[in-house]
Amino acid sequence: MAGGGLDAGGCWTVCFASSGVGRWLSMSSRTAAPEPGWFPAAFDVFMAPLERFRLRRIRSEILGQLHGRVLDVGVGTGANLGLYAPDARVTAIDVDPGMLARAAMRPEAAGVELLRMDAERLDLDDKSFDVVLSTLVFCGVSKPERALAEVYRVLVPGGKLVMIEHTLGPSKVLNAILRGLSAWLGPRYGEYFDRPIARLVDGAGFASVSNRMLALGTFQLIEGIRPLESSAR
Numbered sequence: 001m002a003g004g005g006l007d008a009g010g011c012w013t014v015c016f017a018s019s020g021v022g023r024w025l026s027m028s029s030r031t032a033a034p035e036p037g038w039f040p041a042a043f044d045v046f047m048a049p050l051e052r053f054r055l056r057r058i059r060s061e062i063l064g065q066l067h068g069r070v071l072d073v074g075v076g077t078g079a080n081l082g083l084y085a086p087d088a089r090v091t092a093i094d095v096d097p098g099m100l101a102r103a104a105m106r107p108e109a110a111g112v113e114l115l116r117m118d119a120e121r122l123d124l125d126d127k128s129f130d131v132v133l134s135t136l137v138f139c140g141v142s143k144p145e146r147a148l149a150e151v152y153r154v155l156v157p158g159g160k161l162v163m164i165e166h167t168l169g170p171s172k173v174l175n176a177i178l179r180g181l182s183a184w185l186g187p188r189y190g191e192y193f194d195r196p197i198a199r200l201v202d203g204a205g206f207a208s209v210s211n212r213m214l215a216l217g218t219f220q221l222i223e224g225i226r227p228l229e230s231s232a233r
């Protein structure tokens with residue numbers, strides 16, 4: 001496992017920054033709000049040093065390898081936009097209309113289908129994507145198992161789930177802090193920094209599940225494949 005990178009405080013606040021705000025929406029909709037409001041801009045200001053420090057490079061390296069029909073789940077303000085491979089045909093969803101509206105303001109959003117939608121209830125066809133991507137999303141999804149079942153459903157057999165998420169890592173001290181924070185923030189704001197995401201991916205029926213440390217024992221690359229029909233669950 002590779003180490004080093006983003007600071008732990010950054011990791012906690014990444015998730016915290018996305019908590020609560022915008023979660024009033026529970027129904028899927030294909031309409032993005034015209035006005036982003038203050039929170040998405042504040043989110044981008046908060047993320048800027050982290051992006052410069054390491055995160056943007058990590059995104060770039062990983063997203064540049066994704067090809068075909070790509071679904072970006074929880075696109076937020078669009079930090080991933082412009083980093084996909086040239087042949088990627090990208091659909092990006094988010095439950096928060098303000099975050100989506102901010103994403104839509106980016107020039108890189110041209111050519112990307114932006115949809116307001118809940119990952120737990122994707123209004124998308126079965127087996128319609130070659131790749132599903134999530135970056136810094138599953139710490140805050142209310143029912144990760146349900147969202148993973150939806151991701152599985154919309155992936156073609158043989159399709160790939162690629163996640164840059166933060167979870168517990170090798171540091172006992174950091175893990176204890178992350179668990180403590182999750183115990184406090186989880187019930188209040190729905191943010192959990194200690195989710196065993198790779199295990200959840202495995203439990204959702206994905207094959208060849210792997211996780212690799214990207215930064216400071218908490219940011220991880222988690223990948224899984226929807227099995228081909230003959231070997232599916």
Ligand SMILES: C[S@@+](CC[C@H](N)C(=O)[O-])C[C@H]1O[C@@H](n2cnc3c(N)ncnc32)[C@H](O)[C@@H]1O
Binds near residue numbers: 094137147
């Ligand atoms: C920390 S932000 C990360 C945004 C972006 N992926 C990035 O890497 O910068 C998490 C995003 O996930 C979205 N989100 C959380 N739960 C969701 C759900 N159930 N369905 C769709 N989006 C969700 C939030 O609205 C927020 O925009």
